[in-house]
Amino acid sequence: MLVHFAVVAALASSAMAHTAAFTKGMYCKNGNNASEVNQNSNVPVNPLYQLPFDQFWLQADRHCPDFPPPKDEFLDIPSGGSFMVELAHNQAFTSLSYGGSYRTEWPDGGHHPPDWHAKYAGNCTEDDGALHNQDEETSAGTAFAISYESDITKVKLENTVVFSVLKSSPFRREAWYDVPAGMPACPAGGCHCMWSWVPMGCGQPNMYLQPIKCNVTGQTSTRKLGIPKAPVFCEGDASKCATGAKQPFVWQQLDGNNISPPPGRTPTYSPKCGFNPGAQTDIFLDSPPSSTPPHPSAPVIPNRLGCFQDTTPRILPFKARIGEVLTPNICKRACTEAGYKYAGVQNAAECWCGDIPPPSTSLLPDSECNVECTGSTSTCGAPWRMEVYRSNHLGCFSDRSDPRALPVLVPLGGDRPALNRGLCVGRCIEYGYRYAGLENGGDCYCGDDLPPPSTSVPEGECSTLCPDTSSNQTCGAPWRLDVLATSLTPSRSAPLPVPKEWSAVGCYADSSSARVLPVSWNVANLTVPSCLAACTGYAYAGVEFGQECYCGTAMVGAEKRPDAECNIPCKGDGSSFCGSAGRLNVYSRLGGGTGMSTSTRTGAASTSKPVVTSSAAPTAKPTVTSSSTKPVVVTSSPVSTAKPSSSPVKPATSTIAPANPVKSTNLYACQATGWNTDNGECANIPVPFGTCVKLRDVLNGRYYHNMRSAGPDRGAKCVLYNSDNCDAKAETYGPLEYPGVDTFGKQNAHWGSVSCLGK
Structure with missing residues (x-):
């Protein structure tokens, strides 16, 4: 638990942190506090901006030269080979901490599709812009440079040479850099390397320049490196590029050899500044005269x-x-x-x-x-x-009642008059589907499988105008579906096996006001097996809405529904389904209890999220009744999805919000994180308190909430706000599992940093 708390605390404090190269030999590994070893260190990741030379050079602004690696620890640079460092937002997400338990393929320790990109065009890949990009293509490129000086006080720009460039980085955690053949040996005390990055967008223009002790291995050469020149912005005229050995960039600093691109342009480690991807083979004194840097082939963009x-x-x-x-x-x-x-x-x-x-x-x-x-x-x-x-508009397709071309009907409610293609695509992105389709001039559908080519019809058959007539767009026609790709790539692999002591019962209707299974569990990255483990000791377990786990000794008011209505992939296993909105996939423990009531439930299940449609023909203006409440999702610690160590606590109240919010006045977390206070409460600095909170919870695009200060007394409460009700109705949980951590919106979804337990 102490380890979990430490990791969580570090992540909360690094909300605006960015990226560094984590490796043996780095300075400020484990932080810059001599009295502690901080496995959650984010000291090296923060950018350099508008600093004097003696502050940005060698990351002196955070005293990194005073926190060197152990005497005999170096990053090995194999001459003519390649080496790997880990690009991450926090040391906890690398192999240097916790035995690598928190590392994934990605710098943020999360799980993302191979073509990870910003949810909406023009936005950042991550809400906080830590990677400064929209996708891999817009990752500007990073570089390694070397100085043949063992004494860090003698390392200067003028003796530091860029020797390797990795295009389209930072993006993945593992980053491999190629080394030129013929690199000379370092002196007895080793060399000093620099990891360098100038981002290209998504945030303030700044740079990263990080010192690392290194040593060239496998060398047999006595060649010498050339005297490095300052790089030049030469986009559009390669004859102006600096050739041969070059220094790393200085950019947006108060002094130093700042590169000067035209207004609105950014220097990057790319041909527009004289750098080609890979090993820099022109850095030696005896290198042949460099030719004009070749312009790499432009990527093929389909259609x-x-x-x-x-x-x-x-x-x-x-x-x-x-x-x-x-x-x-x-x-x-x-x-x-x-x-x-x-x-x-x-x-x-x-x-x-x-x-x-x-x-x-x-x-x-x-x-x-x-x-x-x-x-x-x-x-x-x-x-x-x-x-x-x-x-990504894919055309017009014929549809039928069973099965639907795209099976998930989106409830539009009051948004129906505003329906156009963009609104439908946005909803399908929020729900995590790969395709969006509009039909009959007023219906929006989602799905993960493209309609078969045999059902394609001329685009002119999708001719009914959308309800939003100002868009001048068409929204399909009766039994004609206008289909667009959302650019999402859902994960589809073999489902995780269900333990042999459990068996699937089926799909059942559920309601927030009368749960089929009354005991809720907080399971991060939900899978069916992790929910079943949480429900050890109960006769029944159920998964709902992709990310909710419920247990019970009996099923109360269970109304069987077609299996196809439980259609949302599990958050932690995209190949298995975990119910849907108001739909519960139920499992029974073999030999468990037999208590089951199948009486028809009074009151409709929530339709605030999509459910699979029936085989009825489409209607021009169907009426959808939305639930007055929306699911509340809280995540647990970022690692464990195993069986909990204690029995769950049954909620004392239903999930309907009480009339008055409970507010925390404990300011410990505000003071500890440097946040301000507003009206005696903890508030993130950019967020005005007293208005409807506008922090996007990425788990649900239409639901917003703010979690208030936890405090060291373990007695504070989480207050959740619904964006549809600016009177701040609240759902109250407490005490917090991890005191002293304040979390909001994207952090709650992105890092799973706070877990609110039932009373």
């Missing part, structure tokens, strides 16, 4: 229609709001999310959308679209030249 002459009015009339970083894929996602069929990039940084392709008479040679995108080496048109792509 490209070509380069077109733009006009007034625009060939694609709707301009998407994109941040300073643009790539064709970012524009395609933005236009898809807005519901448009075509996307166009122009003049490096502009994204345009529309439903009508440009006329063939406007087609130009590809060579006229020659301006590099602000976010990648792909081209993004030119002035009045637009590169046009199909967005």
